[in-house]
Amino acid sequence: MNRRNALSLFLSAGLSACFRREDGLRIWAMGTEGEKIVPFIDNFNRKTKGPKFRSQALPWSAAHEKLLTAFAADNLPDVIALGNTWVSEFAALDALEPLNSYGIDTSNMFEAAIDNATIEGKLLGVPWYVETRLLFYRKDNLARAGFNNPPQTWAEWETQLAALDKIGGNHKFGAFMPVNEFEPLVAFCLQSEDQILIDNATKGGFQSRGIAETFAFVKSLYDKGYAAVLAGAEAPDLYASFGRGEFTYVITGPWNIAEMRKRLPDNVQDKWATAPLPGKNGIGASILGGVSLAINRASANKAAAIELLKELISVEVQADFSLATADLPSVKPAWAVAGLNSDPNAQSFYQQLSLAKAPPKAPEWERIANEMAIAMERVVRGIQTLDDALIGLDNFANGILAKRRFMLQLKGETHE
Amino acid sequence: MNKRLSMQAGWVFIAPSLFVLMVFFFGPVFLALIMSFSDFDIYSLADISNLRWIGLDNYTKLLQTPLFWKALGNTFFLAIFGTPLSIAVSLGLAMALNVKSAPFKGFFRIVLFTPYVTTLVAAAAVWHFILDTRSGLLNQGLRLLGFDGLDWLGDPHFSLPAIILFSIWKSFGYNMLILLAALQKIPDELYEAATLDGANAWQRLLHVTLPGIMPSLWMVSLITLAGYFQLFAEPYVMTQGGPAQSTLTLMYFMYNEGFKWWNLGTASATAFVLFLMLLGISIASPKNETDAKS
Amino acid sequence: MRIKTSLISTSILCFATFLALAPLFWMVSVSFMGPEDTNSLTPPILPTKVTFENYELLFTQQSMGRYLLNSLIISTCATLLALSFNITAGYAFAKLKFTGKEKLFQGLLMALVIPGQLSMFPLFFMAKNMGLLNSFGGVLIPFMASLFGILMVRQYALSIPNEMLEAARIDGASEYQLFWHIVLPNLTPIMVTLAIFTFLGAWNDFLWPLIVLSDDKFYTLPLALAGLSREHVQDHGLIMAGAMVTIVPVLLIFLVLQRQYVRGLLAGSVKG
Numbered sequence: 012m013n014r015r016n017a018l019s020l021f022l023s024a025g026l027s028a029c030f031r032r033e034d035g036l037r038i039w040a041m042g043t044e045g046e047k048i049v050p051f052i053d054n055f056n057r058k059t060k061g062p063k064f065r066s067q068a069l070p071w072s073a074a075h076e077k078l079l080t081a082f083a084a085d086n087l088p089d090v091i092a093l094g095n096t097w098v099s100e101f102a103a104l105d106a107l108e109p110l111n112s113y114g115i116d117t118s119n120m121f122e123a124a125i126d127n128a129t130i131e132g133k134l135l136g137v138p139w140y141v142e143t144r145l146l147f148y149r150k151d152n153l154a155r156a157g158f159n160n161p162p163q164t165w166a167e168w169e170t171q172l173a174a175l176d177k178i179g180g181n182h183k184f185g186a187f188m189p190v191n192e193f194e195p196l197v198a199f200c201l202q203s204e205d206q207i208l209i210d211n212a213t214k215g216g217f218q219s220r221g222i223a224e225t226f227a228f229v230k231s232l233y234d235k236g237y238a239a240v241l242a243g244a245e246a247p248d249l250y251a252s253f254g255r256g257e258f259t260y261v262i263t264g265p266w267n268i269a270e271m272r273k274r275l276p277d278n279v280q281d282k283w284a285t286a287p288l289p290g291k292n293g294i295g296a297s298i299l300g301g302v303s304l305a306i307n308r309a310s311a312n313k314a315a316a317i318e319l320l321k322e323l324i325s326v327e328v329q330a331d332f333s334l335a336t337a338d339l340p341s342v343k344p345a346w347a348v349a350g351l352n353s354d355p356n357a358q359s360f361y362q363q364l365s366l367a368k369a370p371p372k373a374p375e376w377e378r379i380a381n382e383m384a385i386a387m388e389r390v391v392r393g394i395q396t397l398d399d400a401l402i403g404l405d406n407f408a409n410g411i412l413a414k415r416r417f418m419l420q421l422k423g424e425t426h427e
Numbered sequence: 428m429n430k431r432l433s434m435q436a437g438w439v440f441i442a443p444s445l446f447v448l449m450v451f452f453f454g455p456v457f458l459a460l461i462m463s464f465s466d467f468d469i470y471s472l473a474d475i476s477n478l479r480w481i482g483l484d485n486y487t488k489l490l491q492t493p494l495f496w497k498a499l500g501n502t503f504f505l506a507i508f509g510t511p512l513s514i515a516v517s518l519g520l521a522m523a524l525n526v527k528s529a530p531f532k533g534f535f536r537i538v539l540f541t542p543y544v545t546t547l548v549a550a551a552a553v554w555h556f557i558l559d560t561r562s563g564l565l566n567q568g569l570r571l572l573g574f575d576g577l578d579w580l581g582d583p584h585f586s587l588p589a590i591i592l593f594s595i596w597k598s599f600g601y602n603m604l605i606l607l608a609a610l611q612k613i614p615d616e617l618y619e620a621a622t623l624d625g626a627n628a629w630q631r632l633l634h635v636t637l638p639g640i641m642p643s644l645w646m647v648s649l650i651t652l653a654g655y656f657q658l659f660a661e662p663y664v665m666t667q668g669g670p671a672q673s674t675l676t677l678m679y680f681m682y683n684e685g686f687k688w689w690n691l692g693t694a695s696a697t698a699f700v701l702f703l704m705l706l707g708i709s710i711a712s713p714k715n716e717t718d719a720k721s
Numbered sequence: 722m723r724i725k726t727s728l729i730s731t732s733i734l735c736f737a738t739f740l741a742l743a744p745l746f747w748m749v750s751v752s753f754m755g756p757e758d759t760n761s762l763t764p765p766i767l768p769t770k771v772t773f774e775n776y777e778l779l780f781t782q783q784s785m786g787r788y789l790l791n792s793l794i795i796s797t798c799a800t801l802l803a804l805s806f807n808i809t810a811g812y813a814f815a816k817l818k819f820t821g822k823e824k825l826f827q828g829l830l831m832a833l834v835i836p837g838q839l840s841m842f843p844l845f846f847m848a849k850n851m852g853l854l855n856s857f858g859g860v861l862i863p864f865m866a867s868l869f870g871i872l873m874v875r876q877y878a879l880s881i882p883n884e885m886l887e888a889a890r891i892d893g894a895s896e897y898q899l900f901w902h903i904v905l906p907n908l909t910p911i912m913v914t915l916a917i918f919t920f921l922g923a924w925n926d927f928l929w930p931l932i933v934l935s936d937d938k939f940y941t942l943p944l945a946l947a948g949l950s951r952e953h954v955q956d957h958g959l960i961m962a963g964a965m966v967t968i969v970p971v972l973l974i975f976l977v978l979q980r981q982y983v984r985g986l987l988a989g990s991v992k993g
Contacts, residue, residue, distance in 0.1 A: 070952035104473040436896030437819030444810040444866035455840035523730040548943035549964035
């Protein structure tokens with residue numbers, strides 16, 4: 012008798028879970044931000060008289076798939092944190108609510124970030140935090156090689172890397188640039204006057220002179236041994252290695268300001284610094300990244316979602332969130348409040364952010380970016396020549412963008 | 428009268444599962460075939476009117492996709508090298524367990540079967556650490572023996588062998604038990620007769636053992652082969668298909684196309700290519716003992 | 722000579738046992754290690770200091786308890802579903818006569834070749850239209866009826882003596898009474914085997930739940946562990962502890978019920 016009761020209780024719990032649909036408001040955010048946002052959501056829930064939000068953290072490695080699967084399942088949350096490269100994709104899916112008319116003040120944000128989230132004149136996301144990639148470097152290694160300043164041009168950088176190769180000691184290689192990360196490669200490509208994707212991002216531009224030159228430049232760093240051919244997870248521990256001075260340069264993002272401070276030994280803390288990326292003829296652009304907050308067009312309570320959005324981009328919350336996550340605020344006045352104006356490393360980022368460029372705004376962009384890294388890895392490992400790789404990339408891009416081309420041609424929008 | 432009732436009962440008894448199979452298995456399989464003739468992608472997801480019928484284009488495009496061939500090649504590598512190694516290990520251990528005078532057979536049988544029972548994802552997570560270049564157990568062991576550690580999961584040349592190694596560890600127990608049961612059915616007299624005829628151990632193996640277990644040997648080989656064709660969780664957990672797509676299998680390629688990029692047309696076509704290959708293997712295999720023995 | 726072969730075979734078996742168990746032993750050991758051990762260049766075989774912090778973190782920060790419960794609920798429901806649907810069909814194919822039985826059975830046998838992944842994508846949309854996505858129900862769909870289950874039950878049911886069934890029919894029992902009072906009790910062993918197979922299969926299921934479930938509060942252990950393993954790559958102790966929580970229940974079930982499990986494995990696999 013007791014067993015039967017327990018069984019039916021068990022079964023009904025299971026059955027109710029079978030048909031339980033999500034109730035309540037939801038926000039999804041990726042990575043550590045997804046975990047760190049929880050107290051801010053709690054705070055908002057406490058202050059608001061409206062419905063409460065529940066947050067879920069998505070691991071970066073699976074976030075994109077989960078978001079698309081959730082869209083396919085009609086199960087996107089009310090507020091979605093979208094990586095900037097995904098905004099155009101979800102725009103193409105018509106999944107996002109245009110935010111132009113909701114009275115959100117974006118005047119004090121980084122222009123490139125706003126541009127990134129604006130598709131065909133519609134503001135589809137509000138920049139939440141911004142990031143870009145630039146040089147972190149060991150000043151003492153540079154000094155030992157005879158340089159006092161970080162490089163401002165490609166040529167200067169190559170000179171430095173050549174000299175660094177000879178300083179010996181702990182130093183093993185000049186730059187830590189795992190081949191399977193596309194961000195540094197894309198950053199250098201964005202410095203070029205030629206576009207990675209041409210014709211309103213409907214065709215590949217990889218065989219253009221500027222892009223080909225950039226690829227050749229990056230390849231030469233690997234060929235000359237300045238950059239070791241490592242794939243991210245198999246590379247030595249970045250921090251342990253940087254701390255031991257085994258390499259001098261790494262191109263990475265703002266989260267590493269705090270991570271370096273946390274993980275490097277104390278005696279190394281005054282030996283590293285940051286600087287914007289060298290460009291062909293002077294300090295160059297970099298890839299604009301970051302995350303924007305968007306609202307699900309199918310959300311049942313957009314008003315509450317807008318309130319949450321406004322809360323999360325208010326100067327105080329931006330500053331507090333920055334202090335909690337070490338992410339860079341998208342709202343410029345928040346930098347001062349968070350004390351970032353007195354941090355030279357953060358200031359490098361401010362400088363780079365003003366020079367940053369958004370990557371191509373095609374939904375297929377991320378696949379193409381991934382393929383760029385894959386192609387570079389093949390070239391660097393000697394599996395394919397650079398020319399073949401560039402032709403392959405153009406073929407790949409043209410193939411993938413075929414549907415986009417087709418649909419934009421219908422609308423007459425293939426020419427910029 | 429009884430016969431009719433019995434027939435009625437027969438249909439009533441199979442109706443529920445037949446219905447479920449029709450609706451939730453055969454139906455979707457048929458729909459997948461249809462989907463493979465369309466260009467379903469995220470644009471179609473947004474608005475189904477964006478869908479176009481493209482006949483066999485998905486299949487032809489697939490054959491022109493280098494990544495597809497890479498995945499196919501990886502899968503073939505796994506199947507061609509993994510299957511015989513796997514069978515050899517299972518057969519060897521089954522033969523060891525079949526030795527009459529060996530002690531503790533029950534204990535060994537259970538213990539050796541343990542890896543098969545473990546959850547694949549969990550085992551893959553454990554092996555991910557074991558194969559770690561710097562601190563993993565395998566390289567530690569190799570260094571103890573005087574060898575250098577290998578970059579198992581970071582070097583494209585070693586990644587597939589690493590997956591095979593893990594896969595053999597995970598699944599040898601199943602084949603071992605089946606082969607053991609088959610071995611036990613071979614009558615002792617056959618061995619005795621062979622020994623009397625002057626056959627040594629190797630000849631006994633070739634002429635008594637192997638023919639005696641041939642049907643089961645074929646069966647486990649086919650099952651193992653089919654299993655390698657459908658490999659997915661191992662690279663998903665351990666290598667994400669890398670390094671340099673060296674561990675991208677056909678199933679992983681299909682998963683990426685389908686659930687990462689939502690190119691369901693391409694993904695369905697890939698699934699059917701996989702199905703056709705499995706069908707080909709099963710058709711080409713012997714169906715009964717006489718076929719097998721010939 | 723006898724001693725020599727049994728010595729050889731025993732040493733082979735011992736070596737194989739070592740290789741088979743070493744990874745699992747390592748898993749247990751690392752799960753109790755703190756970061757000083759796991760992050761060092763050469764982690765030791767045994768923890769220098771046994772710590773429970775990995776398990777603490779798992780259940781407090783990473784909600785492992787909820788995932789464990791989810792796995793339990795799903796596996797149990799899957800088992801009940803499989804038993805409900807497959808037993809009757811397996812018996813019918815074995816012992817009942819009805820038109821088209823042979824052809825139907827041949828068709829089902831041939832369908833064994835079809836890989837399950839083929840049905841995934843349309844099934845996803847089907848589940849969506851039925852409102853079963855992102856719920857346990859969606860995850861359970863593939864377990865309702867399985868070709869393998871039907872075949873397993875059929876193979877076993879073939880061994881029920883026909884005389885017993887005929888005698889009952891002559892006594893006037895209906896097919897349903899026959900099934901309930903005579904057949905079912907005789908099928909108990911294979912029901913146990915089917916239950917074990919289904920439970921373990923559902924517990925270990927990965928790809929379909931990965932696709933169906935988007936909210937992490939419904940996650941099963943394999944899903945949670947895969948996420949943990951990809952996201953917290955350097956946190957070896959935590960991941961090993963998660964692997965422990967996932968594996969130990971199925972290992973226990975197997976150890977307790979291994980005879981039935983192995984019997985089911987061999988049923989229908991060995992000709993003759």
